[in-house]
Amino acid sequence: MEQAPPISAPMRFFATAPLFGILAGILLLFGNSEILTNRYSMDVIVAVHLITIGLFSFIMLGALTQMLPVLAGAVIFRVEKIVLFSHAALSFGLLSMVFGLLREQTLFVWLATFLLGGGFLLIVTSMLLAIRRVEHFTASIKGMLVSLSFAFLIVLMGIYLLFGYASHEITSLHYAVANIHSAWAVFGFGGILIIGVAFQVLPMFYVAPRFKQFCKRRVVYLITFGLVIWMFLNLYFEEYALYAKLWIVTFFWAFATTVWIKFNKRKRPISDVTVWYWRLASISLTLGSFLWVFDEFFQHRYIVMVGILIGGGFILSIMLGMLYKIVPFLVWFHLNGMGYMTIPTINEMMDKRIARIQFVLFVMALLGFVFSFYIGALLLPSAVAFILSMVLLEYNIWITLKIYLETKKRAPDFDMSAFGME
Amino acid sequence: MSSIKEYLTNDHRRCDDVFAKMEERANSSLGDAKEITEKFIADMERHFQREERVMFPEFETKTGMLNGPTEMMRQEHAQMRNLMNQMLLAIENGDKDKFFGLSETLMILLQQHNMKEEQMLYTLAQQHLSADAQRIVEMMDSLVVE
Numbered sequence: 001m002e003q004a005p006p007i008s009a010p011m012r013f014f015a016t017a018p019l020f021g022i023l024a025g026i027l028l029l030f031g032n033s034e035i036l037t038n039r040y041s042m043d044v045i046v047a048v049h050l051i052t053i054g055l056f057s058f059i060m061l062g063a064l065t066q067m068l069p070v071l072a073g074a075v076i077f078r079v080e081k082i083v084l085f086s087h088a089a090l091s092f093g094l095l096s097m098v099f100g101l102l103r104e105q106t107l108f109v110w111l112a113t114f115l116l117g118g119g120f121l122l123i124v125t126s127m128l129l130a131i132r133r134v135e136h137f138t139a140s141i142k143g144m145l146v147s148l149s150f151a152f153l154i155v156l157m158g159i160y161l162l163f164g165y166a167s168h169e170i171t172s173l174h175y176a177v178a179n180i181h182s183a184w185a186v187f188g189f190g191g192i193l194i195i196g197v198a199f200q201v202l203p204m205f206y207v208a209p210r211f212k213q214f215c216k217r218r219v220v221y222l223i224t225f226g227l228v229i230w231m232f233l234n235l236y237f238e239e240y241a242l243y244a245k246l247w248i249v250t251f252f253w254a255f256a257t258t259v260w261i262k263f264n265k266r267k268r269p270i271s272d273v274t275v276w277y278w279r280l281a282s283i284s285l286t287l288g289s290f291l292w293v294f295d296e297f298f299q300h301r302y303i304v305m306v307g308i309l310i311g312g313g314f315i316l317s318i319m320l321g322m323l324y325k326i327v328p329f330l331v332w333f334h335l336n337g338m339g340y341m342t343i344p345t346i347n348e349m350m351d352k353r354i355a356r357i358q359f360v361l362f363v364m365a366l367l368g369f370v371f372s373f374y375i376g377a378l379l380l381p382s383a384v385a386f387i388l389s390m391v392l393l394e395y396n397i398w399i400t401l402k403i404y405l406e407t408k409k410r411a412p413d414f415d416m417s418a419f420g421m422e
Numbered sequence: 423m424s425s426i427k428e429y430l431t432n433d434h435r436r437c438d439d440v441f442a443k444m445e446e447r448a449n450s451s452l453g454d455a456k457e458i459t460e461k462f463i464a465d466m467e468r469h470f471q472r473e474e475r476v477m478f479p480e481f482e483t484k485t486g487m488l489n490g491p492t493e494m495m496r497q498e499h500a501q502m503r504n505l506m507n508q509m510l511l512a513i514e515n516g517d518k519d520k521f522f523g524l525s526e527t528l529m530i531l532l533q534q535h536n537m538k539e540e541q542m543l544y545t546l547a548q549q550h551l552s553a554d555a556q557r558i559v560e561m562m563d564s565l566v567v568e
Binding site: 070071073200203337341344346 | 531
């Protein structure tokens, strides 16, 4: 049952994610404020994908690599090799996409299509196959299954979209697919995964009251139903798409509110930066969801702002908060398992002061990006704040990894080889 | 009489509650938290022994899985005992930061350990040991901690 993957598997994703965040920030630094109004400009598409693939997906895939075997007993076949290849394919594919789209280099767009498509399909399919063998499905595992299924479809759509750019053939279907691709990615892949994981994480880390059974059983399917209906309405009956949006938003708003209440009722008194991130996520999700509905009445002018609030404020906040717990724990757990007893506790591995500064910079960037819709001059300082916050995050991840690497150089306190651990 | 899974899961929840109270007490005054920390450690030790001396051997005999899940759980128990001892030491040294660093580490280790037990091991145990469930629960209940 010791099925935790080697530490390199999730760490590979976690350690590189903030680098793509930095790159996204740099790109935004040199962009102009128009990019916040046109979601189809190359600048936006590229920045968005640096964040959604390089930050979100990397962190989610890293977390899934750890959670699936440990929490669900779903062993991923040849996990180390699969992660190595998909991570490489996704990293190079993403860079190709950035270069190819921004510099109109068709060859690189083709390369991106192949690498991103292949990289994602490889790892998502492996995970789906691993889940198939699980016998006891908890609400969290269901959440992971559904979110990965969405990921699969989203990737297929992404391949279609990139293909359109590579072959210079943008059909009228292209924009409809882009719309579905983005909404499904945010709500179906990111949102559902977060909800599923929250069911475990809130009681687990904060001793918050457990989520009610009827919520856990139904909410993922209800949201999926909403997203599928929304897709059909979007394609064939656009005037009614609003109703599907309301359906989806209602559940996410309920989730955001429930999270807030659970945190109020939590039994652990500690208020660290991760609690702040969950609170921020709760607020942003509520604002962003309502704006998404509201946006329907304003010719979709606010869609980028919606993206910033839900993508940056909700999804990214939770990702960052959880990284502060997962990365030190992974290092501690693997070292401890190898027989090292005199190691720092997980609280002592990262620099807490830097984590707090990172949070403040992140919030400033978020607010700045939202308001640069009205005051173009805010874009530059927001991008700088974002870059700095990503640099600080990367710093904290690296000092933690260094503890792992340095500790491994010395002999363990106990000989655990008899237990067959690493 | 509750099933093996119910019985041990209830133990988990009780320990969770004491854990939270312990942290709350330590947060307001570290020195005052010594008693509740000792209670927490005693409760955890009783739970560990219920598993290690009763349920695990029964499971291992029935299934023949000697180097499987139960072995891993024993190892994690050892890690947790180590952390708890260090926590007591931190209280004696008046080191609040160290105490909370240790409790944080213990919390995450404990929670993922509990999750593995509740979602996989206990269910397995319940299936394999259903015929002897009542006897096993009674044995665990009447255990005298060593």
